Amino acid sequence: MAEMAANGESPEILFWVGCAGSFDDRYKAVTQAFVKILNKVGVSFAVLGPEEACTGDPARRAGNEFLFQMQAVANIQVMNGYEVKKVVTACPHCFNTIKNEYPALGGNYEVIHHSQFLQQLINEGKVVLKGGGEFKGKKITFHDSCYLGRANNVYEAPREVIKALDVELVEMKRCRTKGLCCGAGGAQMFKEPEPGNKDINVERTEEALATGAAAIAVGCPFCLTMMTDGVKNKEREHDVKVYDLAEMIAKDMGI
Amino acid sequence: MSILPQIVFLIIFAIAGYFLYKRVAYLKRNILLGKSESRNDQPEARWKTMLLVALGQQKMFKRLIPAILHIMIYVAFIVINLEVLEFVIDGLTGSHRIFAPYLGSIYGLAMNVFEVLAIAVLISCIAFLIRRNVLKVPRLVKTELKGWPAMDANLILIIEIVLMVAILTMNATDQLLAERGVEGYVLLNGLFFSDMMQPLFAGLGDTTLVAIERFAWWFHIIGILAFAIYVTYSKHLHIFLAFPNTWYSNLKPKGEIENMPDVTREVNMMLGIPVEDAEAPPAEIARFGAKDINDLSWVNIMNAYSCTECGRCTAECPANITGKKLSPRKIMMDVRDRAEEVGKSIDQGGAGLGDGKSLLGDYITKEELNACTSCNACVEACPVNIDPLSIIIQMRRYVAMEESSTPAQWNAMFQNMETSFSPWKFAPTDRFNWAEQLKNEELK
Known part of the structure; x- marks a missing residue:
């Protein structure tokens, strides 16, 4: 700048x-x-x-x-x-x-x-997608981040971006306004969770895995970390990937 | 005809009115123990929110079965209150079914509609009792409901059932008497549900029937007046407070946390940014954040009194779902219980807020506050737009700024932010390293 x-x-x-x-x-x-x-x-x-x-x-x-x-x-x-x-x-x-x-x-x-x-770049035709690439036809689930969804009512833009990839978008049971937090908001990212019987990211990852999706798409760095850790916790990192939306688009564009 | 019943009715009505007035004044005073906050902007949006969320029950429909059961009681409550108007006029003037001659066949139709609603209330209340006590729906049997809250919930349902049985009994005996041509009773061409109850009373003599009919009448009207007073001691207060509570909803994006202008002033002075009246002595700042109810806004306390402990917030709370101590419903119940404790103490000439107790510590622990992810699931879930997160953040502010007793890992995060402008310990000069990597990649 x-x-x-x-x-x-x-x-x-x-x-x-x-x-x-x-x-x-x-x-x-x-x-x-x-x-x-x-x-x-x-x-x-x-x-x-x-x-x-x-x-x-x-x-x-x-x-x-x-x-x-x-x-x-x-x-x-x-x-x-x-x-x-x-x-x-x-x-x-x-x-x-x-x-x-x-x-x-x-x-x-x-x-x-x-x-x-x-979404704007795709709608304006500035980003032209090849139709999925490695994601084509695969099941992808989107994890709503609280600060995008409930906090600011942005639910559709990330879904539109995923749909543009010619993939099958599958929803978790708790999605959009009912989306479950990954566990990192409210400064939780920077400390150990309080005593409980489960970690929130594991609860959420189990829900994501239950959709049978091959990849979990996120739009937030904290969610990315939490969901990636969750997938590792469930020992599924070999067949379930966690990606940010921008990574999926860039991969499809071959850049 | 003796005017004694009318005098008795007037006295009962006046006493009930007096108690109700005292209770409303008490609740208002308790709510105003909170700090002032102006929420009168955007009246159009506020009316709209109230009409949709409170009157229209919009957010209830996120859960269909309880929404249907609830709306039956809700509609019945509003409509049957029209009949209470007739009860009151009859009671004061000594008339009986005063509207019947004026409305003709419409009156009979109206009574049938009321009976359908009374049956709907019976069904819903029984279903609700089963959900609480037999099916034990998880959110309705959580630990914070043990004792009085569970009893309160069951009492409300039982009172409503008893009141509906009274109205049906009254109609059944009333029409039997009318059929027998007893003076003063008006025949109404058949009441669908109460007619089915008539065989129960058919063998009784006129005098006994009149006694039952009168007893049911008095029981119903006194029951309603007593219930109205009971409601002010109960979680059931939501039937009235849902309306102002939704009108005073937070209309800003849920993610926005209220700014603290007192802090802004000090920060600007520290950074050398011109501040208005910089020379003036700093205003007396009572406290940063909230330790007790008087540090909260009056809206927070109204929220607490509007809570009917349905637990939709707690059922959606990621911390609670995973076994942490935090329950947004308990936060609201704690605020109300503390306001009650302080209010009662003041009325008894006690120490009030200075009783050595406080919301933080005696009611809400740091462990609960520290478990919140600020995800707004509780706020989204509440059918009457209660905001538990606002209270949690204000209490965290007290813990962080007045007590300096945030968890050690948060203190480390604060320190990183102070020294390297990131919550993680990285050199600020390394912020652009990703671009170097990108350039190197592109060169290859």
């Missing part, structure tokens, strides 16, 4: 990578897949790179409002400094925080989740 600003350019979108997208080895692949799609399509975009900081979502949800606002205000200063208008992110937590919680602190942007952006 700094580079483009120095050259007097203003990109169409700011791609908000998020901490998982920047540091988590597995989710870096999602970031790269999404960037490949953007490059292929020729979308003018920028990232903040080292100027990006955590949105503060887990701090706020763990109760540390000071820390949340410190992060938020610093991010807003950076984004307002670059006159950012439109933000796209692959993380529903970042999406929710920037979209719904930054306005109260002076950060007003058009914020969309990458599932919505991918």
